[in-house]
Amino acid sequence: MLTALWLAPLVVAAVLAAVPAARREAVLAAWVVLALAEVVGSVLVWTAVPRGGGFGDEVAVPWIPAFGVGYHLGADGFSAPLVAMTTVVFLAAALYSLSRPVGEDPARTRAFVLLFLVLEAVCVGVFLALDLVLFFVFFDLSIVLMYFVIAGWGTGSRERSALQFFLYTFLGSLVMLLGFLVLAVGGRDTGGITFDIPTLAARDPLAGHGVAGILALVAIGVGLAIKTPVWPLHTWLPPAHTDAPAAGSAVLAGVLLKMGTYGFVRIAMPLLPGPWRAAAIVAVVLGVVSVLWGSLVALAQRDLKRLVAYTSITHLGYVVLAVGAAGVVAAGPAARTLAVTGATVQMVSHGLVTAALFLLAGVLRDRGHTSEIAAWTGLAGPMPRFSWTFALAAFASLGLPGLSGFIGEFSLLAGSLPAYPVATVLAALGLAITAALFLRALQSMLLGDRHLPPAAERSPTPRARLGRSPSSPDLRVAETAAVGLLLACSLVIGVAPALLTSTIAPAAAQVVSLVSR
Template sequence: MLTALWLAPLVVAAVLAAVPAARREVVLGAWLVLTVAEVVGAGFVWTAVPRAGGFASEVAAPWIPAFGVGYHLGADGFSAPLVAMTAVVFLAVALGSLRRPDVEDPARTRAFVLLFLALEAVGIGVFLALDLVLFFVFFDLSIVLMYFVIAGWGSGARTRSALQFFLYTFLGSLVMLLGFLVLAVGARDHGGITFDIPTLAARNPLAGQGVTGALALAAIGIGLAIKTPVWPVHTWLPPAHTDAPAAGSAVLAAVLLKMGTYGFVRIAMPLLPGPWRSAALVFVVLGVVSVLWGALVALAQRDLKRMVAYTSITHLGYVVLAVGAAGFVAAGPEARILAVTGATVQMVSHGLITAALFLLTGVLRRRGGTSEIAAWSGLAGPMPRFSWTFALAAFASLGLPGLSGFVGEFSLLAGSLPAVPVWTVLAALGLALTAALFLRALQAMLLGDRHLPARAERPPVPRAGLARFRAPGSPDLRVAETTAVGLLLACSLAVGVAPALLTTTIAPAAAQVVALVSR
């Protein structure tokens, strides 16, 4: 089942590569059907996760046995929710892309679909991988694929932004690989070299090796911090988001950034418990600085897409704060479990909400050619569906109770408070800053006198097939776009109203990681 989940998008991509490019409806329709099937499959995997902890549906086979590398997949309370979030985000992206802006070139549309099918495969593969080399392969492939998405379908200085994204994250991944090698070689005196994550967690191969363990954590931490990204290695993120297409920004924020934070709870914490405890305060400080820096810089942005990009640094800074706080053993297991559980909920929540926000900024760029906040005013009248969905996504992002953002942030702050009270209070200031920046954007864009770019006021050119989803002359969301954003926000609302949907699955895995860190 797990192999089929990540392999199916590649199989569909291979089939579609043989379909004539002119059959655009077939290509887009197959993509949509596949993403629906992936959501169903992810749901089955989630329900199979043992509620007492542990992995479900494990697949293990030798891959390069001479070097201790295996093909090992498994789903637990950390991976299953992130796989489900990934599947939902790609379904939303497929819905939002039914009408491609480059419909005059069907070959480009097909290439676009093939890239996103491959991205879904590697995104799911990262969260299911239980071997460090397998994790690294999926991790690196995501970088290559996103480079082509930004460079091929972006805007502005897209080539420069794509290259900056690639160099930053690829070099970071190479440093991370060095840390993996140190871990694997360190296991040689404990039963032989291995890259298997559960085996390494059980052996704790670098226990008592202070300098070696610290170097391994530094290498792995740098690679994961760049991908997250954490201040001060965040500078690749704003230009990449600003110049990427809306679908690319949605996947980059929702899925690729989570590969970094997921790596902390899957690899760094359980495999290097001693070094993690020693460096816990460093991660706490980096998390808090990321929270405040991202919020303050976002508050100064004039472009909505760039503003949302900086809020990602803030939201994922909370995750880094929480996992750092989990390294303070004196805080007690209950608080630390709550911090890790809240961090994982925040990963899922951020993926859903920020993907919705980027899809909405993409609508503005398609309608009016710009996402500058000052270019849009009084949208509540001509664009009511956009206004309602944007307001709901903004409130979810700023942590309004009843939505997933509140559940994640409240849980991780409550869990971090016993360990690092002063730093947690400082991080909580980011909530007020986030509220200020989103309320400012809502007031500026939805209220006041009507002011739209001239291009958005012109009626659209009628199109046939899957593209006929908008009334002539209306700049508002089409049915497919409304469904895409509505799906993401409905999931956020479900988590906000019934958080046990997530927490009962995550908490046992969090307890196991906290126990491993306490060794």
Template sequence: MLSVLVFLPVVVAAALLAPSVPDRVARIVFVATAAVEVALAGAVWAAYDDPGPGALALEEQVPWIPGVGSSYHVGVDGLSLPLVLMTTVVFLACAVFAAREQERPRLQAALFLFLEAVSLGLFVSADLILFFVFFDLSIVAMYFSISGWGHGNAARSALRFFLYTFLGSLALLLGFVGLYVASSPHTFDMLELAAEPPLQGTGATGALVLGAILLGLAVKTPTFPFHTWLPPAHSDAPAIGSAVLAAVLLKMGTYGFVRFGMTMLPDAWRAWAPVLVAVGIVSVVWGALVALAQTDLKRMIAYTSVNHMGYVVLAVGAAGLVSSGADDARAVAVTGAVTQMVSHGLLTAALFLLAGVMFDRRADYGLGEYGGLAGPAPRYTALFAVAAFGSLGLPGLSGFVAEFQVFAGSIATAPVAAVATVGILLTAALFLRAFQRVFTGPTAGLAHGFPDVTAREWAPVAGLLLLSVLIGVLPRPLLDLIEPAAVAAAALVSR
């Protein structure tokens, strides 16, 4: 079932490359395939049964490169399945949003279906080489998305994105090779490496290997100070490109922290934990401060991603601070980190799609160019308000559930994490300031005659926000999925 989920979009994308496929058909096929992927992901969830610590459900494994101990090995657990579900939902929202795309819609549909496939493949990978292949293919696909359908300095921003993240992936590969060399017998299998960590007790060697892995993942996440590629990439990317970049591709970095950083190098993770806590706090506060200073809506949203990914880094860092009686708190921190990945994916994808509506109407993201937009565009205003309040952590939305767990778990193990709560205040200030400038008061500037959102625009955004509300009000189904795997991951770190 997982292989069908991963490779169906590739097959459809290949078919869409045929020049004889009409643009209208390509748009319909894009939406239909994305909807089928959501249904397949739902079927995976329905068939999922917690496999227990150190195991995966719906596992598939066949030899691939046996000479180096690498196989096509896929499976899901409570850490990966939530991200699989979120990924399919985000791509469906993007497919519906792009249903009126006029610029090479056939090629765009094929590219994004390919990107969906490699994203899903990464989250279900149980082999480091397989993970790396999907990791690099996602970089290539996003490069073409930004350069092919972006605006402004799209070519330059796409190249910057590619160079930064590709160099980060080389550091990641170096770390994977270090794990392979140290393992006996040599293997790239994630389950085997987590069951018997090959660099346990090696001191500096393990710390260096983990340092290479952390560097590669930190660039992709991105955390401070490796975030400089992110704002220009978002500013010049198309709306659906920004939505996927923020919602899905950034999670490849944070997912890697939990999937193999914590579990395969536990003693090195404990050594790096204070650094990760510090980086998380700085990312939270720095991202919010810089976002507060922006006058461009899309750059502001981009910097909030640095802030929100900082919460994840803070939580997984705190989970590495092993102390007596803190096991429950560390598990809560990991649960909060995974919940934050899902929440950020839904809310930030919605915000970037709404920013895309603004650009489609007026080709301008300037906060100072609009005023009183609530008058001509009440539906657009309502959607933006819900997305903004969710992003700043208002109770009743997924952001609150995630951030509450992050801080509850992190502060219990690392009291200094309380400093990061300043980020919540700053995030509230920046979103309220932006909302006040753009939507309230008398209608002014580019807000005059601003057409309200159409069904094609509001439906995908409303769907993402509805899921955020459901998680905020009824978080138990999601937490029931995540918590057993989070407890297992926290236990592996303390070995």
């Protein structure tokens, strides 16, 4: 089942590559059907995860046995929810793409679909991989594929933004690979060279190696921090999001950024427990700075896509704060487990909500060729569906109770408080700043005055064009379905969080136990 989950998009991509490009509708429909099947498959994988912890399904086959590399997949309380979130985000991207052709050339539409199918395969593979080399292969392929998404279908300075994204994240992944090598080679005295993650976690391969453990953690941490991204390694993120196509931004923020934070709980914490405890304060400081920096800079943004991009730094800064706090043994296992559980819920919530926000920003660009906040006002009248969904997504992002953002942020802050109370209180200020920036955007864009002066009626601004549009500028059916799917999942998590936390908590407790060694 696990192999089929990541391999199925590749099979469909191979079939669609032989379909005539002129059959654009058939290609898009096949993408939606595959994406829906992936969601069903991810739910089946999730239901197989034992509620007491451990892996519900595993595939382990030797791949390069001479070097200790294996094809090892598994789904547990960390990976199953993130795989499900990944498939939902890709389904939303497929539905959203139904409402617009990707360029005039049907061949470009087919190429776009094929690229996203392969991208979904490697993203699912990252979260299922239980071998460091296999994880690295999927991790690196996601970088290459996203480069082509931005460079090929983006806007503005898309080539420059794509290259900046690629150089930052690819170089970071190479540094991370060095850390993997230190882990594998350093543990050869305890049973031979292996890249198997559960085996390395059981061995604690660099225990007592001092400098080697710190160097491995630094190398792995830098690669993961760039992908997250953590301040000050975040500078590639705003231009990449601003210039990427809407579906690309949704996948980049919703899925690819989680590969960094997931790497902390899957690799850095359980495989390097001693160095992680020693470096916990560094993670906490970087997390708090990311929270405050991201929210304050977002407050100054005039473009909606850049605003949402900077809030991603804030939301994932909370995750880094929580996993850092989980390294403080004195805080107690209950609080540390709550911090890791909240961090994982925050990953899922951010993936759903931020993907919805980027799709909605893409609607504005489609209607008026700009996502500048000042260019839009009074949208509640002509675009009620857009207004309601945008308001709901904004409230979920700022952590309103009843939505997924509140569950993640409340849990991780409560779990982090016993370890670092001052840092946690400082990070909580980011919630107020995030609320302020989203409420200001809502007031400006949805509730502004739609009665424009005569000069504006003659201008080519989006507001004037919107008012003269003969057809409804509101969300189309496919767009409503895409955004509605993401927000419905956020609402379900907010109302019934146990559906998610009951799966995550046992895995979080196991990681906390490993870090305590």
